[in-house]
Structures are given as structure tokens and as C-alpha cells.
Amino acid sequence: MSALLEERTADVERRTDRLEILFDRFMEQTTAILKEMKEEAARDRAEAARAREKDRKEWNRRWGELANRMGTVVEDIIAPSIRRMAREELGCGDELLFCPRISVVRSDDRHYRREFDALYVGTGAVLLNETKTTARSEDARAFVGFLERDEFALYFPEYRDLPVVAVFSSLSLTESVVRYLTRNGVYAVAMGDEAMQVLNLKPVQERQSREQAG
Numbered sequence: 001m002s003a004l005l006e007e008r009t010a011d012v013e014r015r016t017d018r019l020e021i022l023f024d025r026f027m028e029q030t031t032a033i034l035k036e037m038k039e040e041a042a043r044d045r046a047e048a049a050r051a052r053e054k055d056r057k058e059w060n061r062r063w064g065e066l067a068n069r070m071g072t073v074v075e076d077i078i079a080p081s082i083r084r085m086a087r088e089e090l091g092c093g094d095e096l097l098f099c100p101r102i103s104v105v106r107s108d109d110r111h112y113r114r115e116f117d118a119l120y121v122g123t124g125a126v127l128l129n130e131t132k133t134t135a136r137s138e139d140a141r142a143f144v145g146f147l148e149r150d151e152f153a154l155y156f157p158e159y160r161d162l163p164v165v166a167v168f169s170s171l172s173l174t175e176s177v178v179r180y181l182t183r184n185g186v187y188a189v190a191m192g193d194e195a196m197q198v199l200n201l202k203p204v205q206e207r208q209s210r211e212q213a214g
Contacts, residue, residue, distance in 0.1 A: 074133045075101060078169050079118050081196035082189065086120040086127040089198060090165050090187065093124030104155045114155060117169075125163040128152060129189075135170035140177050143168050144184045173199065182207070 079100040086092040099119045106112040118129035130143045143166070146152070153160045168181050169189035178188045178199050185207055188199040 074171060075117050075131045077171070078129075078131050078189065078196060082118045082127065082129045082167060082169065083120060085167075085189065085196075085198060086122060086165070089201060090127060090167075091124060092120055092122030092127050092165055095120065095122055097121040106151075106154045107157045108154055116155075118167075119156075121159060121162075125165050126156070126159045127165040127167060129167040129169055131169045133170070135168070135173050135177055137174075137177055137180065140168055140180055140186075144181075144186060147184075147186070169196075185211075 083095070083098050086098075087095060097119070098121070099116075101115065101117060102119055103113060103115045106114075116128065117131040118127070120127035120129075128147075130139075132139050147164070147166050152164055166186040167189055168177075168186050171191050173181075173188050173190040181188045182200040182203045185204055187201065187204055189196055190199055191197075192199075
């Protein structure tokens with residue numbers, strides 16, 4: 001009986017050892033599989049992040065191109081009207097030069113370059129136009145600041161002695177922007193009922209007359 005018990009005990013111990021070995025192998029394989037799954041998940045997340053970043057950059061690029069095209073379209077719509085208004089309504093005289101878009105460096109520092117949406121040089125005055133696809137208050141303020149600092153003469157010293165007629169234009173302008181431009185002697189041009197028109201022609205002209213008289 002003792003020998004049989006010992007044999008059974010030894011058999012149980014062998015089976016226990018085999019189970020422990022099998023369990024150890026199972027745990028090793030499970031750990032390896034989990035590690036591989038985590039690494040694969042990390043690779044998938046990284047790939048997804050790269051794809052999102054690529055999509056974001058592509059979207060930004062396309063949106064930028066669209067915005068640029070829209071800006072060019074608006075400028076092309078407005079430019080012919082600006083050319084006509086300069087001669088017929090805004091007192092610039094006969095046309096000597098008209099540039100619907102022009103990029104110029106400053107005469108005092110060639111590191112500074114600025115793009116202008118339209119420049120009309122007439123026998124009596126120079127018209128400088130700033131066109132915005134979406135005209136915000138800060139855009140109007142920036143344009144007025146440019147004029148008040150007399151930066152125009154730094155970009156166009158050859159026209160320093162001519163009066164400057166300032167125009168701020170868009171397809172649509174809010175009443176507050178028009179009022180601000182009027183207070184600062186800048187013509188506001190936007191789409192009227194049928195065509196582009198000067199929204200504050202009379203008020204600005206009256207303001208200029210008062211300044212000349214005073």
C-alpha cells in the first residue's frame with residue numbers, strides 16, 4: 001500500500017510539474033501575444049495620427065488655395081469698377097497707369113514687401129484700393145493705419161507729390177465699417193443694387209471740402 005501511495009504521489013507531482021510547465025508556457029505565449037497586440041495597436045494609433053495630420057495639412061492647403069482663388073475672384077470683380085470710379089467719380093483725372101494687382105518693396109528697406117489690390121495713377125491723383133473678400137473691422141483699421149503712417153510714400157515715392165484717394169472695397173460692407181471709413185476719409189466701395197458703388201461718396205467729399213476750407 002505504501003509503495004502504491006508513493007507511486008501515485010510521484011505521478012501527481014509529475015503531472016503538477018507538467019501543468020506548471022504548460023502554465024508557464026501559456027503565460028509566456030499570452031504575454032508575447034499581448035505585447036504584440038499592444039505594439040500593433042500603438043502602430044495603428046501612430047498611423048492614424050499621421051493620417052489625420054496628413055488630412056489636416058491637405059485640408060488646410062486646399063482651403064488656402066480656395067481662399068486665394070476667392071480673393072482673386074473678388075479683386076477681379078471689383079477692379080474694373082475701381083478703374084471707372086477713379087476717373088468718373090473720385091476726381092483722379094485721366095488714366096496714366098492702372099495696376100489691378102501689384103507687389104512692391106519699400107524704398108527705404110527692401111526687406112519689406114507689400115501687395116496692393118489696385119493702383120490707379122491719374123493726372124490729378126493716385127487711387128489706392130484695398131479689397132477684402134470678407135471685410136472685417138480690423139482690416140479697415142489696418143488700412144487706415146497704413147494711410148495715417150504715410151507708408152504709401154515709402155512704397156511709391158514717385159507719386160509722393162500727388163494726392164492719394166483711398167478706397168476700401170468688398171462685395172459687402174457693414175454699416176459700422178462704412179461709418180469708420182467715412183470718419184477717416186476713406187471711400188467705401190461695395191455691391192449696390194445692380195453694380196459696385198461708392199457707399200459714402202457725398203459724406204467723404206463733404207469732409208474733404210471742410211478740411212480744405214479750414
